[in-house]
Amino acid sequence: MGRIAAGRVASGSVRVGDKIRVMRRDGDVGALTTALGNGGGAEGVTDNAAAWSKVTRIFKRVGMERVPVEEGIAGDIIAVAGSDAGITDTLAGPGTAEALDPGRVDPPTLR
Numbered sequence: 001m002g003r004i005a006a007g008r009v010a011s012g013s014v015r016v017g018d019k020i021r022v023m024r025r026d027g028d029v030g031a032l033t034t035a036l037g038n039g040g041g042a043e044g045v046t047d048n049a050a051a052w053s054k055v056t057r058i059f060k061r062v063g064m065e066r067v068p069v070e071e072g073i074a075g076d077i078i079a080v081a082g083s084d085a086g087i088t089d090t091l092a093g094p095g096t097a098e099a100l101d102p103g104r105v106d107p108p109t110l111r
Contacts, residue, residue, distance in 0.1 A: 001057060005085035006105070010100060012093065013073045014080065018055045021097035022083050023090040056082040 014020070059066045059079040072078035085091055088102035 001081045003078045004081050009072045011074050015071045020091050022085045032043045087092045
């Protein structure tokens with residue numbers, strides 16, 4: 001299954017099998033684990049075969065259980081398998097030209 005990225009769907013929806021890309025907070029379009037060929041990219045975003053991935057699984061939490069679902073819609077908190085996304089990265093569809101504002105992430109504290 002590989003790496004799983006968790007987050008909230010900001011707008012639209014995502015289904016198993018959809019093409020997505022990782023948009024890094026530094027503006028880089030990340031290379032993903034599964035190359036799908038040349039898809040239609042958004043204006044101003046570099047489009048290459050390594051920049052696309054396919055959603056292989058979507059999960060939601062029900063209590064303490066992780067439940068597989070076919071679709072996540074705006075407002076849902078989901079986990080997506082099929083990308084190499086990191087903290088503050090944006091997972092986006094073909095029509096998205098820029099990443100969401102990553103906000104502030106506090107550094108870890110040790111005592």
